[in-house]
Amino acid sequence: MQELVQTVLNSDEKNALRQLISSLGATGKQYLLRNEILQVFADYCQKSHKPAYFFHSSALGNLINFTHEIIIEEESTWFLLRPWIASQEVWRLGADMTHFEKMTPQALLDVRDRLVNRSQPQILEIDLKPFYQGSPDIDDPRNIGQGLAFLNHYLCHQLQYDPAHWLEELFKVLHRLQYSGVPLMISDRLKSGAELAEAVHQAIHLVREKPPSEPFEKFRFDLQALGFEPGWGNTAERVRETLELFDRLIDSPEPPVLEAFVSRVPAIFRVVLVSVHGWVGQEGVLGRPETAGQVMYVLEQARSLESRLREDITLAGLDSIGIHPKVIILTRLIPNCEGTACNLRLEKIQGSENAWILRVPFLDTNPPITQNWISKFEIWPYLESFALEAERELIAEFQGNPNLIIGNYSDGNLVAFLIARRLKVTHCSIAHSLEKPKYLFSNLYWQDLEDKYHFSAQFTADLISMNAADFIISSSYQEIVGTPDSIGQYESYKCFTMPELYHVVDGIDLFNPKFNMVPPGVNENLFFPYNQEENRDREARAKIHELLFTQVDSQIVGNLADPTKRPIFAVAPINFIKNLTGLAEFFGKNKELQERCNLILLTSKFTPEQATHPEEAAEIERLHEIIDRYELHNHIRWLGIRLSTLDLGEAYRTVADCRGIFIHYALFEAFGRTLLEAMISGLPTFATQFGGASEVIDDSENVFHLNPTDSEGTAKKVLRFLDECDANPQYWHEISTKVIERVRNKYNWTLHSKQLLLIAKIYRFWDYVTPENREARLRYLETLYYLVFKPRAEKILEQHRQR
Template sequence: MYELVQAVFNGDEKTALHQLISALSTSGKRYFLRNEILQAFADYCHQSQKPAYFYYSSSIGKLIQYTHEIILEEENTWFVVRPKIANQEVWKLTGDFNSFEQMTPQTLLDVRDRLVNRYQPHILEIDLHPFYESSPRIDDPRNIGQGLAFLNRYLCNQLLTDPQYWVEMLFQALQGLKHDKTLLLLSDRIPSGIHLAKQIKLALKLLNERSPDEPYEKFRFDLQELGFEPGWGNTAARVSQTLQLLDRLIYSPEPGILETFVARVPAVFRVVLISVHGWVGQEDVLGRDETLGQVIYVLEQARSLENELREQIKLAGLDVLGIKPHVIILTRLIPNCEGTFCNLRLEKVEDTENAWILRVPFGEFNPEITNNWISKFEIWPYLEQFALDAEKELLAQFQGKPNLLIGNYSDGNLVAFLLSRRMKVTQCNIAHSLEKPKYLFSNLYWQDLEDKYHFSVQFTADLISMNAAEFIITSSYQEIVGTPDTIGQYESYKCFTMPQMYHVVDGIDLFSPKFNLVPPGVNEKIFFPYSQKENRDSNLRTQIHDLLFTREDPQIFGHLDRPNKRPIFAVTSITSIKNIAGLAECFGQSQALQERCNLILFSSKLRPDETASPEEAEEIQKIHEIIQQYHLNGKIRWIGMRLPSCNLGEAYRVVADSQGIYVHFALFESFGRSILEAMISGLPTFATQFGGSLEIIENQEDGFNVNPTDLEGTAKKILGFVDRCDTHPEHWQEVSEWMSQRIHNRYNWHLHSNQLLQLAKMFTFWNFVAPENNEARDRYMEALFHLIYKPRAEKILEKHMGR
């Protein structure tokens, strides 16, 4: 970057830079983000009649392309430059244009504080860098999110470097495995790693004399004589394969062998999925609007994990000992549950044998608050006591400790941290969506937003849990480090200010192997291709077709003058971020789209008076106004009701029957569950280019990623696709099949659960053989919890007690 800055500063382009800064200063603004900077530079190039190459290829053009922020002060101009993914630099240009120098992150945080008139000279600095300094790190940004593969390679290199030490550590890790009082894998007849290597040879010789299909029970006692306890496999062939993997690992370690061996180690039997605030129920409940996606995710994950664990236990030969998987979804019990089962302490998860929803009530405090559902923004004062109460309930329910804690969302991750510290259990974090990057400048103006959102508590909770977790799973690469043009969700926690509270100088190591890309799946019993006619209920199909196209109902707005036109379909909650109003306006502004297509919107509400949320009410009213403004009556149907999942699955398929299109038009989407559902149903899907959906669709030449702020451009993309389908009728079918197969092959729950359990085993093993600096790190997190989080959470509680 230095060379590029010098090229601009020492050459003819210095004048252009001066003129661009002068043009920005005339706007009256002081803080500019990337899109505004690019637009200002484009305007400057046009007004100055610069040649076409100047915008992209000149030194200043390249510098501007890398620049994500410009801050104007009276004396200096500050550039936040991102020359590559996960790498940010701060440069200061003096007012006299005599100096352009690189600065520290601390100076940038001071500048941002001054910008909002909240600078103070002495402020707490949070710096997590020392805790990652001696840890193994991924070198190539392209490999961020592939922590498991990195650790496999790293550990194999360690085995080769010091084989005697690592074989002994491997032995100790295996020797310590047990389920309750049942010893697994190794007994004390094998006292060391060297002895283990010898005994493996004897065991393999014994197994070679057996039929490959011979059940473990028939030779169990012969293996125990050699020091091998249950857990190696359910047949002679399986046990032999597992021991051969270990033998090869000892003498010629390779990443693939290590990964395959660790996958077979029976180390996880009891799993807790923590989803605290969600209104967690099953069919016809499935959360409130703000938690709907998370609740569906957790229920499907619980089913999949139980299935995967059951299969692994069977293959390990442990089912004959009566060992069963046990999965618990931990959430809060809500006394005033509005006719649902959310006041039931224990509820079995449907389609499982031993997965349960365990609900633990919040401590009473003010029952007017705690007996009711509490928004995710208000839940913070109750989480510490909830964790203490939940610990007792979990120990009683499991009759022992769990092997893995999986937090969901910011509050669930904080509870996972508290439980992990007390129970000494491996902690996994899943954010789904982090609020900080979702709300622009939310950290900078946190004091103005505190009464409504309590971001000071939430962002502190995020810092604590993401650094304390043994591993973090994300749905997409972008979730971690974004794209060359956008900042990742986790990357936004790297360096930021909470003016007059603290500065985060280094909040997370994005190159840590703790980050792992493990996207969720989709329930293929409910969401499957429209072409699978044999799996569809003809009566349900007729009902849903009627609902979407013709039925009159108080919860349905609008009729279709020409119902045979190609439908554009959207299913979403009503928030400004989800931008359903933007889609309606895009449709309204394009007469060509209206001529060729109908728009069918599906949301949970239809009228402003149906919601207590001012944001929802405003968005609903906005859609009604757009319909009136663009005279969309006869061209739009808006259905405001909640459907059971099986009906929603059929809705996607009914739209596909008419060769329709699905559009996900969010301003930002961390992943997008409905995108998976639509694609696997066979609907060609257009989705926002901002967020993880970019990776789901893997933008083809047809261009199915859209910019939700470019209404005209989006309409042109959709019309281009419609034209191709009209010209070549097979085109719709080809895209439909490609999208459906992509979801089936890459986004399925079996893959998700398999990878998740593999990560749990590997990171548990890693923490055993190379515990690093974790205790010091976790003590630091406890200090943040007690000194920053708790006092601020108690302020929320004071307000709740006064209601």
């Protein structure tokens, strides 16, 4: 960047930079973000009659293209530059325009504090960078999120570089394997890696003489005489394949061989999925807007993991000795459960053999609060005692420790950290959606938002859990590091200020191999293509069609003048981020779209009285107002009705019957569960370009990615699609087929579970061989927990007691 900056300062473009800064200052803002900077620069180029290339290709144009923030002070202008994805640099331009100097992150954080008049000379600095030094790092930003592949290559390189040492490490890992005290894979007969390698050769010779389908039990004692225990396979052929994979790994270590061998190692039997704050149940609770996506995710993940574990254990030959997997979703028990099953301690998960929902109550220190549902923004004071009680309950249910704990969302990840730390269990973190990047400047103005959102507790909890986790699962690349034009969710935790509380100088190592992209799937028993007629119920189909298009109900707005028009379908909770009001207003402003389509909105709430917080109530009121203002009653159907998942699946298919489309118009979407549901149902799907949703939809021709802040551009894309459908009736079917195949090939729970379990096994091995750096980091995070997080949580508890 130094060369680019000097080019600007040493050329005629220096004057253009001065004029641009003057134009930025004329906006009346001191803190400008990327979109605002680009707009002001575009306006400057137009007013100054700059040639077309100047905006894109001049030295100043390149500099501005790398700029994500500008802060204007009296004596300085500060630039946050992003030369490439996941890399940020701070530069300061003096008022005399003579020099541009690179500054430290600490200097930028001080400037941000001064901007809001909350600067102080001494403040706590949080810096996690030293705890990642010495650990292997990914060097190419394009490979961020592919930690498993990186570690496979790294470990294989180590095996080649020092094979004797790493053979001993592999021996130690296999020797530790056991289930409730029962040794697996190898016994105490084998004393070293060298002995193991020799025994493997003998065992391969032994099983080659057996019929391929001969059950393991028939030659079990022959293998035990060589030092081998159950776990290598259920038949002679399976045992031979596993032994040969290990032999190849020692002789010629290659990533595919390591991955194939590790996938067969029986190391995980008991899994905990932590999802605390939501209404976690199977009936009557999935429609709660704040938790609907998360609940469906963990339920489907639990079923899929349990099924995969059963298959793996059977193939390993362990079911014959009485070993069976168990998966538990850990959540809170809600005494005042509002007619749901959320007051039941234990509930078996439908469609599973041994997967359960375990509900543990919060301590009754404040019954008016703890006996009711608690918002994700208010839950923080109760998590530590919950974790301690849940630990006891889990050990009792499993009759031993779990092997893997998966945290979900900020609160679930903090609980996962507390339990995993005490039990020394592999910890996986899944954020789903981090709140910090959703709310603009939420960290900078945290004190103004504290009573409503308690971000000081949440952002601290996020920092702790994402750094404590052995590995992090994201649904998309953008979730980690964004795009060239936008900062990723995890990247937003890299460097930020909480004025008068702390500065985060380096909050997360984005190049660490702990990050892995493992997208979720969709339940094809509930959500399947509209043209699978054999799986559809005629009566349910007729009922849903009437509900969507003609039924009169007190919870439905709109009486369509022409129900045969092509429907535009949207399913989302009503909140500012999901932007249903923006979609309705976009539709209301576009008369051509109204002439050709009807808009159908499906939410679970309809009146402000049903809202759980003021923001939700305001959005509901605004949606009613937009419908009235644009006189949409004959063009829109707004259903404030909570549908069962079965009916929701049929709703997608019913819209597809009518050759409709699905629009997800959120201002930001981390991933978008409804996108998968709509696409697998066969609906051509448009979605926001901001966030991971743009990765779900393959849009090489730039048709289906929408900018929700650009209603004119959105209208052009949707109308162009409709024109193509009218000109070529097969076009809708072509797109429908493509989106169905995309979900089936890339977003399915079988792939998800297979990959997640493989990652857990690799990282478990990694922790065995590199424990020292991790322990130092965990000690540091414990300090943050007790000295920063707990005082913030206790302040929330004090507020609750005063209610």
